[in-house]
Amino acid sequence: xxxxxxxxxxxxxxxxxxxxxxxxxxxxxxxxxxxxxxxxLNEVDVEGVPPMVxxxxxxxxxxxxxxxxxxxxxxxxxNAPDGVGPFYTVPKVVE
Amino acid sequence: xxxxxxxxTGAWEIVVGLEVHAQVISHSKLFSGASASYGGEPNTHVxxxxxxxxxxxxxxxxxxxxxxxxxxxxxxxxxxxxxxxxRKNYFYADLPTGYQISxxxxxxxxxxxxxxELADGTVRHIGIxxxxxxxxxxxxxxxxxxxxxxxxxxxxxxxxxxxxxEPDIRCPEEAGAYLRKxxxxxxxxxxxxxxxEEGSMRADVxxxxxxxxxxxxxxxxxxxxxxxxxxxxxxxxxATRQIEVWEDGGEVDQETRLFDPSxxxxxxxxxxxxxxxxxxFPDPDLLPLVVEQEWVDELERALPELPDDKRDRFIKEYxxxxxxxxxLVAEQAIADYYEEVAKxxxxxxAANWVTGDLFGALNRTGRTITDSxxxxxxxxxxxxxxxxxxxxxxxxKEVFEDMLETGDSAAAIVERKGLKQVTDTGAIDAxxxxxxxxxxxxxxxxxxxxxxxxxFFVGQVMKAMAGKANPAMVNxxxxxxx
Numbered sequence: 001x002x003x004x005x006x007x008x009x010x011x012x013x014x015x016x017x018x019x020x021x022x023x024x025x026x027x028x029x030x031x032x033x034x035x036x037x038x039x040x041l042n043e044v045d046v047e048g049v050p051p052m053v054x055x056x057x058x059x060x061x062x063x064x065x066x067x068x069x070x071x072x073x074x075x076x077x078x079n080a081p082d083g084v085g086p087f088y089t090v091p092k093v094v095e
Numbered sequence: 096x097x098x099x100x101x102x103x104t105g106a107w108e109i110v111v112g113l114e115v116h117a118q119v120i121s122h123s124k125l126f127s128g129a130s131a132s133y134g135g136e137p138n139t140h141v142x143x144x145x146x147x148x149x150x151x152x153x154x155x156x157x158x159x160x161x162x163x164x165x166x167x168x169x170x171x172x173x174x175x176x177x178x179x180x181x182r183k184n185y186f187y188a189d190l191p192t193g194y195q196i197s198x199x200x201x202x203x204x205x206x207x208x209x210x211x212e213l214a215d216g217t218v219r220h221i222g223i224x225x226x227x228x229x230x231x232x233x234x235x236x237x238x239x240x241x242x243x244x245x246x247x248x249x250x251x252x253x254x255x256x257x258x259x260x261e262p263d264i265r266c267p268e269e270a271g272a273y274l275r276k277x278x279x280x281x282x283x284x285x286x287x288x289x290x291x292e293e294g295s296m297r298a299d300v301x302x303x304x305x306x307x308x309x310x311x312x313x314x315x316x317x318x319x320x321x322x323x324x325x326x327x328x329x330x331x332x333x334a335t336r337q338i339e340v341w342e343d344g345g346e347v348d349q350e351t352r353l354f355d356p357s358x359x360x361x362x363x364x365x366x367x368x369x370x371x372x373x374x375x376f377p378d379p380d381l382l383p384l385v386v387e388q389e390w391v392d393e394l395e396r397a398l399p400e401l402p403d404d405k406r407d408r409f410i411k412e413y414x415x416x417x418x419x420x421x422x423l424v425a426e427q428a429i430a431d432y433y434e435e436v437a438k439x440x441x442x443x444x445a446a447n448w449v450t451g452d453l454f455g456a457l458n459r460t461g462r463t464i465t466d467s468x469x470x471x472x473x474x475x476x477x478x479x480x481x482x483x484x485x486x487x488x489x490x491x492k493e494v495f496e497d498m499l500e501t502g503d504s505a506a507a508i509v510e511r512k513g514l515k516q517v518t519d520t521g522a523i524d525a526x527x528x529x530x531x532x533x534x535x536x537x538x539x540x541x542x543x544x545x546x547x548x549x550x551f552f553v554g555q556v557m558k559a560m561a562g563k564a565n566p567a568m569v570n571x572x573x574x575x576x577x
Binding site: 062070071082085087088092 | 121122123127128129130136137138139140141142143144146148154155156157158159160184186187188235236237239240241242243244245246247248372374381382383384385
């Protein structure tokens with residue numbers, strides 16, 4: 001699998017990473033290098049082997065339906081660069 | 096009869112599938128301990144998990160899983176004992192983490208079915224494709240400031256069930272019936288309050304059109320329609336638009352659209368051209384969710400009686416028509432009320448009074464069954480007086496109105512107003528004789544063969560006795576002398 005320059009630009013846009021057109025060839029090379037390395041896994045025959053989702057055999061932990069958190073607006077808003085009263089704000093999003 | 100829309104080139108069928116987002120009834124959120132209740136001061140029902148702070152980890156709410164399973168069982172659907180959570184990646188200001196945790200490849204509930212009934216009595220089965228759990232997003236407010244949008248994260252992370260139907264719906268009426276039925280089932284189960292105005296149930300509507308016998312054509316998705324009426328309108332409006340596009344030699348693009356009820360049109364959301372590239376992948380913070388069949392069985396045993404089962408039981412147990420039974424099971428509270436009235440009494444009579452006079456009275460007074468001015472016991476008490484012939488059906492209406500106004504019991508009203516039915520043959524015979532004497536001409540005509548006049552005599556005798564005579568005895572007495 002190999003990425004063309006258009007796909008590199010598309011991935012960047014989906015990730016909201018602004019890149020210079022001059023960066024595209026270098027990024028294309030790096031990404032293709034990563035993909036090529038991961039593609040070595042294709043050499044392993046996994047026919048009939050169920051997908052592994054973790055190395056531990058622990059079950060998913062759940063919690064009871066109890067309110068134990070929240071009511072910490074100051075902490076929640078502590079990193080907001082442009083908070084107004086009890087709200088975060090962002091540059092206007094239309095539609 | 097197939098529903099079609101007439102275009103320039105002939106009739107077009109419509110094909111509709113619905114994705115319903117139903118907010119789960121729970122105390123806390125799907126993956127955090129913050130409150131899931133509606134309202135609250137902005138950004139107070141928010142934990143650092145919901146706000147997407149670095150290092151925060153999601154922990155699944157067990158009750159939300161139970162609610163999803165109950166709903167799956169109510170939709171007669173397959174429960175998947177193993178399901179998974181994926182990240183659906185997109186950027187929006189009210190989605191702090193940059194992804195929504197959802198279930199993409201392995202939902203907790205698989206195929207099921209919902210039975211709907213149309214106005215003409217047609218019964219159809221709408222297939223359910225799947226139900227999965229996911230997080231709600233926060234709320235953006237765009238009208239507070241000229242340059243900024245304000246963000247409230249109280250809803251962020253609240254559990255939703257997305258219920259996806261097969262493209263089995265063929266007309267707006269079926270879409271409406273499906274949504275009403277789904278809402279009824281959710282409310283019976285207590286898994287979602289079904290309140291579309293508050294946004295706790297909302298629908299994305301997939302619409303396409305085709306000529307009879309064709310395979311499906313390209314569909315469009317109308318996002319976030321928030322009332323049943325709007326869903327029905329949006330389908331018609333969007334189908335009509337697509338027909339025009341096809342007939343003008345154009346091509347319908349698969350896209351997301353918005354329905355604008357004030358202009359009765361749908362319009363494209365072009366800003367979301369990348370919207371379907373969500374780059375799903377398994378959420379590395381969450382292991383697969385494995386539930387035991389024993390737990391599913393336990394949840395199933397504890398389910399309430401579902402509307403279809405209740406309707407069938409009412410038909411069988413109370414001998415009432417299917418239509419009445421459907422009306423009576425529309426809400427659990429109505430069904431409970433009816434059962435209390437019907438128990439040990441004439442069940443058909445009880446059904447007539449509940450669906451007729453009582454519903455009429457609730458409508459007039461703007462009340463619901465739960466704050467009915469006449470309790471089930473009080474209405475039952477009145478029916479007892481009808482059954483033991485203390486009052487007749489006509490007087491019963493008068494007593495009912497009085498109960499509505501004064502809140503007195505039927506027995507007290509009958510006593511106070513002296514409405515007890517007259518079953519004294521002497522009094523009835525006297526009234527009959529009096530009416531005959533005053534209407535000698537009519538008696539002559541009747542005896543001459545004008546049978547229709549019998550009703551006139553009954554009416555006159557009843558009038559003479561202020562409506563309190565036993566109608567059967569009046570008939571009897573009249574027949575004897577005429």
